[in-house]
Amino acid sequence: MPFSNLPPLLTEALTERGYTALTPVQAGVLESEALGRDLLVSAQTGSGKTVAFGLAMAAQLLDEEGRLPQQGPLALIIAPTRELALQVSRELMWLYAKTGGRIVTCVGGMDASKERRALNYGAHIVVGTPGRLRDHLERGALDLSKLRVAVLDEADEMLDMGFREDLEQILDGTPGERRTLMFSATIPKPIAALAKRYQRDAVRISTVGEDRGHGDIAYQAVTCAPADIENVVVNLLRFHEAETAMLFCATRDNVRHLHAGLIERGFSAVALSGEHSQNERNAALQALRDQRARVCVATDVAARGIDLPTLSLVIHVELPRDAETLQHRSGRTGRAGKKGTAVLIVPYPRRRRVESMLKGARINSEWINPPTLEDINAKDHERLLVTLLEPVEVDDDDRALGAKLLETRSPEDIAAALVRLHRARMPAAEELLGQGNDPAPRQDGHRPGFEDIVWFRMDIGRRQNADPRWLLPLICRRGHITKSEIGAIRISASETLFQIPRAVANRFNASVLRTAGTEGGDEGGIKIESVQGEPREAERRPRLTPSARPSGPPAARHKPKPHRRTNDRQR
Template sequence: MVKFQDFQLSPSILKSLKRIGFEETTPIQEQSLPFSLAGRDIIGQAQTGTGKTAAFGIPMVERTDARVKAPQGLVIAPTRELAIQVSEELHKIGYDKKVQVLAVYGGQDIQRQIRALKKQPAIIVGTPGRLLDHMNRKTVDLSRIRIVVLDEADEMLNMGFIEDIEAILEKLPAERQTLLFSATMPERIRQTALRFMKNPEFIKIRSKEMTVPQIDQYFVKVEEKDKFDALTRFLDYHSPDLAIVFGRTKRRVDELSEALSIRGYTAEGIHGDLSQAKRLSVLRKFKEGNIDVLVATDVAARGLDISGVTHVYNFDIPQDPESYVHRIGRTGRAGNSGMAVTFVAPREMGYLREVEKTTGRRMRRIDVPSLKEAIEGQQRLAMEKIHAAISENDLSLYREAAEELLSESDPVAVVSAALKLLTKEPDRTPVKLSFERPLPAKRTAKNRKTSVKQKEAVNGQKYFRRKTAGKR
């Protein structure tokens, strides 16, 4: 496997990559970096979750001069969620080079964005509509863009953004580097690429077969506000030896680990903002069994090699199927069985179907355990502890007290009392988690066509108003 240091990257980028735990390249990075770092245009075809962000982020940061107060890199992404995700990863890659990154997208206060744009960030990540809006308002200057990236181009085509993208590309400097990444390569995408790119290098990464044979996979349909109580019920019912809970954001991980601790679980979180020393400390405690529940983001869990994980809970369903496979692969190792439970909001069911399509396996739906079932799960754990103590056969110091208890009380009452003391009953202490918006509903072929028609109708109305302006 090729390492990042083999590409003669600047020391600041190598330092940032080491901080976030990136050492070896993924196939898309290995094949694209030699061309992109040499300034070549690239058309890369690879599934989401294969490391595309670093594949284009590294050459973008490398080509950026932090001393120049002007945008030099531009990433166009289909959704606000992806724009935020990409900007966060670019910030990490450019951290030691002090490269400023800004995400602009619809739904956020545009005046706030205008103020941020006046500070001239080196890299802008934006959705097509909001980027065009800023360009028309002349609140963004793209005249010094050196490198532009079209991320998930096929999704932007499906969402009816291709005309917006072409309008943006037409206004960028002719002398620039253009990188396009897409999971599929429709003819319209290919035509657009050839029109706006110079002798691009085509790179195609075949998606490896996704197999997770020893993992029982389930999903539970649950609203955002009910997810935490559902998680604690599952933890009580399953009584996992070691469990990993995956959250989508750093804030989510921090809040979940704190809330679980409040409810009496030994839990800690890891994410990209933790120092390497802290991360290693948490992982050591988890491996040694001093932490029952590890809460993590996808980036922080990259490359985790921990044996004995019995359960994985996807508190937030990932946006792409390969991240899902990577997550649940933390369990079911070395021939052992494992269990994965994914929490899905009603509007996120399309993402679940994408996961099933990728893995080739249907997930079974389960209900949240009842309070009675949660208590029974903890009772089973208490009984296992008693059986283990009996098998160790080192009870001589306790026999006299036990005989005294049995002489005074009913034997069943004595055992029941012992079980009650050993059983961790569900804790209902109130906790507060910040609301996280569910992923945007997956577009079906039908509503994709509808959205394109609606967009064409809006564009037609704008054209009509321009033509008839002044004739009234």
């Protein structure tokens, strides 16, 4: 029996929950050298941390009969966000249900007076966010004099969010002989300093090496033109048709924009960001759990602590700022032994940066192209066949209506109508600018129809990672033309030359001048101008001086219009 060393009532709870074995972090906190000791644990999101500290603190909480005594609070769990605190409470409720334990949750956005009444009635375990717990402590509603165990969940996140002072005041109000368990994805210097101050001879446990990158998550990196990002999101959602998907954006403005775009296309989507009230957040999460919504668009902060059992797809619409953010985001899926997929949408100019981040995080990712219309149609065919061939229960009315239909239509016509009905309920896939039979004009020679052309110059070249795959949609957007109206593209070290048919050159040039300096149209200051003569003559002209060339990496100069960055404080 894998749980032979655990209290019988907790063993029963685990068995009824379907546990057959402990995860590495759960087994680690139960090792002989960890029993009764302060713990500093490095473990990734989704590794079973809540059950781990629930099991670890049992010896300090339960009496000889395996039940919780009538006094309290005995354990305090501090979490960075409301969602994580509520999730922790739900996990501990089933784990400690048979012990008679009373668990009270104290989080911002909820009725504080109800929480005070629950605390006054008596609680064995209190779970809460730093600000609300500190408030109850200062008002005298939270008595920590009998506390035996304090747990800091996602301690690194709490320090990043500015809760150090709250944590210190709460821990300073607890008995000195308490046991302190700290769980953190990483152990930076601030966490080490906090551990040194509030822990005694702590045992260090790390399962990050085993879980790094989440073994149950398949990572994919999808390259695309910057202007195609939103359409790539649509095609990924249609290709995977996940039961629940979460899309990550950098700011609340971008969440709002993408959410509106998905709703307009017919997706059942909800949004989570700092601008939503607690009631709105609760309603959105309940819609996802009830399957009334299948897509959640969120910022990093808003999505912390969310646990959705049906979540199988995470899409990084805007790239995470670092590897830790990547793993925190991706950790929303691939939980509790279930498989998940995390997809990074990578604009062509930012591929090197993403490759470096993935390498540093020791994450193996498959680099792929965005799903095409043909890919999505093929997936739809497979899903439709599975759905329509599933056995169904029909009553007499259904059979009578089916017979009536067969009197007026052939079986083939009825089957085709049923297929069409199913397809009509699906949002349409998008055609991408960066895809097609001829995604980029040839580097040399003339295409038919380009015998009489005008050359244009862009002040960006190989040194700035210029590539036809993302230059092509940029030219189309700036000049209000189609890719079929662009001829050869020649990329040198510091500039790019391309052909436009003389018949449309004046219109193209006027559009370029009109879009220069406008938001989204300026493309970070890239200059486009006409060139007199053939390229060789043009290439003998003086190069742009460094001061005249746009500064900064292309990653910061080619952001898609639908995903403008705003102040990071809005995340």
